[in-house]
Amino acid sequence: MHPTVERVTQRIMDRSRDERQRYLDRMARLRRNGPQREVLSCGNLAHGFAACGKRDKSALRLMNQANVAVVSAYNDMLSAHQPYRDFPEVIKQAAADMGSVAQFAGGTPAMCDGITQGQPGMDLSLFSRDVIAMSTALALSHNMFDATVLLGICDKIVPGLLIGALSYGYLPTALIPAGPMPTGLPNKEKQRVRQLYAEGKVGKEALLEAESQSYHSPGTCTFYGTANSNQLLVEVMGLHLPGSAFVQPGTELREALTHEATEQVIRLSAPNGGQKGLCDVVAEKNIVNALVALLATGGSTNHTMHWVAIARAAGILVDWDDFNDLSAVVPGLTRIYPNGQADINDFHEAGGTAFLIRELLDAGLLHEDVETVAGFGLRRYTQLPQWRDGKVLWEPAPEASLNPAVLESVQEPFTSDGGLRVVNGNLGRGVIKVSAVAPDHHVIEAPAVVLDSQSAVAEAFEAGQLERDCVVVVRFQGPKAIGMPELHKLTPYLGVLQDRGFRVALVTDGRMSGASGKVPAAIHVYPEAADGGALSKLRDGDRIRLDAREGTLDIIEPDDWAERPPTQADLAAHQNDYGRELFGWMRAKADTPEKGASFFWTAQND
Structure with a gap:
């Protein structure tokens, strides 16, 4: 072994x-x-x-x-x-x-x-x-x-x-x-159409057709x-x-x-x-x-x-x-x-x-x-x-891969490591997947753009407010806040910004999951903002450094950092209607992501 x-x-x-x-x-x-x-x-x-x-x-x-x-x-x-x-x-x-x-x-x-x-x-x-x-x-x-x-x-x-x-x-x-x-529409083409739609270059009908050819x-x-x-x-x-x-x-x-x-x-x-x-x-x-x-x-x-x-x-x-x-x-x-x-x-x-x-x-x-x-x-x-x-x-199994562009041997791997890192710092503890992130994007230091929802990111993108180097912080997305939804909608927007030459990253107490791709994303960050975590103290313009090589996630601390009160978000719109009101006790009892984000064992210990 x-x-x-x-x-x-x-x-x-x-x-x-x-x-x-x-x-x-x-x-x-x-x-x-x-x-x-x-x-x-x-x-x-x-x-x-x-x-x-x-x-x-x-x-x-x-x-x-x-x-x-x-x-x-x-x-x-x-x-x-x-x-x-x-x-x-x-x-x-x-x-x-x-x-x-x-x-x-x-x-x-x-x-x-x-x-x-x-x-x-x-x-x-x-x-x-x-x-x-x-x-x-x-x-x-x-x-x-x-x-x-x-x-x-x-x-x-x-x-x-x-x-x-x-x-x-x-x-x-x-x-x-x-x-x-x-197999349906090639993934590269699906990704291309999604980004064109995010940029407003193709309409909804073209996007729906591409998605329908992918999931068919x-x-x-x-x-x-x-x-x-x-x-x-x-x-x-x-x-x-x-x-x-x-x-x-x-x-x-x-x-x-x-x-x-x-x-x-x-x-x-x-x-x-x-x-x-x-x-x-x-x-x-x-x-x-x-x-x-x-x-x-x-x-x-x-x-x-x-x-x-x-x-x-x-x-x-x-x-x-x-x-x-x-x-x-x-x-x-x-x-x-x-x-x-x-x-x-x-x-x-x-x-x-x-x-x-x-x-x-x-x-x-x-x-x-x-x-x-x-x-x-x-x-x-x-x-x-x-x-x-x-x-x-x-x-x-075959002695050698039948498609070395897709599956390789241990002797000739695509990467020397598994591409998953833990990041720790004064902003909390999270994970980042870098297996699809280019090495020159493993370290991003840039001013924060602090937002509290996926829709706010879309609005900021469409208003041109993200046309710069930035670390997009999407907070109040954790299990205690709104149940920790996956933030799939962010991928095309951030991908477009990166393709335009900007150095961008995502920091969130939410999830990205299988959508995690070429944009560096520190996810599952806890303590989450709704639990008084450091993300709740961030403001636009704060300088953030995400370093996947060293495993760090930090705000380059301003003078007033320690005295800042945490932001309190109005989360009612995500906690009621469509059955969400039935899950309030699960949100309240949810453990940290590192412990599985479950309420089973926290409830047993009460």
Whole structure:
């Protein structure tokens, strides 16, 4: 193992020892009670299988066959989740073929940031993760199940499903992906049209046509944002079947992999002699493997919160220093938009997760000795599934990348590090992703333009007020303020300014996520402005230095800095209407981004 990976893993184990042991003890106690149907009264059990057919009722009465819970985030508006419509029937048939049963245990909400960005619903986005976690726990609450399959793809959905399922971590659990849509309009062209629209050079019809050619069919969006980062990290953790993350929907291989995944969780279940559950796969080494994969691929900055929260649900304590230290030694092996022009289909065709995992394993950057849903050891995940003669066969990843412009070896990386840095200073603590930022933009020192909303940035841009070197500060965007929406609308404006030759950067207590691109952006900054953080004291013209090389974020302090009172923003317009009033208690209880921005553990400690 690489010494830094070893050191960070041991540090996480030491930090987590007590919390992790309490979690594992709880899972062991719950496991001893199973199969759970045995503790149900006759009335409970009759209710539990009342709608089943005769064969399934007989199997559930006998207690010696597995009952698989299906928890799904299906809806037919989200392209990524629309393919899940038919998955439950495939899963039920796969279970029946093994003499077992599958029941649709429950659904969870699934919202799309691509639809809600810049809209009121975006203020609910981050907290939807914890609503999904609670929905998953409710779905599994009937004590009817011996195994779980989770159907979900996108931003908050996979983390929410995992956090909820970890409350039932004694059950073997697999996530089943649905796959990306085919490649549409090239990302470079989409980006060009967006910037032309921001400059007023093309109209809304041209922009809508470009967006429609990009997002055009069932399947996950093909850029490497949070959704596809989810899929890659889950696979590297061993929670998918090997090589299954990016197989497109509507194919024979996709359906066969769904069938295979169901069979595998049944094999792992207690009625079939299984002894391992989700709690054994979501372990310290698997979490570190996920962080390494995130860094090696320039994945979504959202996961500096989401994977912290997932780990916490399994009793594992991760912080941003762990990301930072790993990033310093993990090479960048991919070029996928927004860190390049290729999409996730190009990555998969170049060798995909199997090639990536083999490269990182051979370099000592991933732990091989881990539990997975495919069995013990991550080496199994260096194979890709193929559809041959009516069945799934796994074949080794190609020896060399089939597209070196998209996927490279450890010996010839695109970058020497993972491109994620922690920044600290008198303005607070945050993260910055520089994998798509040119080196001469890693350090920006310029006067601040202090604004309190995305719309204010758009207005300032259109009025010509940003036509200069500047650090745009967008504050009162944190979880306690308005729920920490993603600030996607800023990307075209700031990109235009940079293309015009201005030295610009963004500093915010909000999020940028998969949209983080060529403009340096210190995000997730805390203490947030609404919590009295230093951002609330800033004024236009204050000189700010953002240094991604040294990891600093500072105001070059004016004489009156210490005496300035914090600004108090009127946030009522973001805290009411469109359901936002229902989430006030979540905002009030939200933890810091470095602790996952969840209310679960802060509420427990009150």
